[in-house]
Amino acid sequence: MTSTVLGQAGTDEDSDRGGTGDSRTGAGRALPWLLIVTGSLGLLSSFVITVDKFELLKNPDFRPSCSINPVLSCTNVMLSDQASVFGFPNPLIGLAAYAVVVATGFGLLAGARYRRWYWIGLNLGMLFGAGFCMWLMTQALYSIGALCLWCSLAWAVTILMFWYITVHNLKHGIIRAPRLLVSGVLEFHWAVPVTWYLGILMLIGVRFWFYWQTLL
Secondary structure, three states, rough: OOOOHHHHHOOOOOOOOOOOOOEEEEEOOOHHHHHHOOOOOOOHHHHOOOOOOOOHHOOOOOOOOOOOOOOOOOHHOOOHHHOOOOOOOOHHHHHHHHHHHHHHHHHHOOOOOOEEHHHHHHHHHHHHHHHHHHHHHHHHHHHHEEEEEHHHHHHHHHHHHHHHHHHHHHHHOOOOOOOOHHHHHHHHHOOOHHHHHHHHHHHHHHHOHHHHHOOO
């Protein structure tokens, strides 16, 4: 059985299943709300990180509220080279990208139906976002040696929005795949994000195991 998110992600009444470039596909209520909530949380995290980053640049002694201990230290993350991979603060990308996600969610909620190229582009953008977040996670764990709670929130919501857009696209034939694979994804759609989150928690636990031990 599938959950409400999949059950309402789109129906024959509100979506065109055709695979042509002119077809338009909408969604029910669950997917738009998921995009609105996750996109808003991503916007919030990007905004807070951006503000703290500028404060830190103005005042080297500034201590972000999420700098709690040596492991949960936003300061160490913000001062790292990885925090500005493209020559400007990474959260500026999030401010633009998550805004698109929120706008897409509200559009779907209002009854918008997007062409196949839009869904594919959205999926590819989220794939890049999820991959970039996972790269930043490995850098935080194994190079910087500290975690930013707001960054972690951005990772979590990006994973969720990427996966359920992928599921939506598979369900409506926007991404073509064998029927057996699509059926499995629809039936056990929760398995991928749950496994993904558990894997991240395991990596964090193992990486900072000795620090956790000192707190006991």
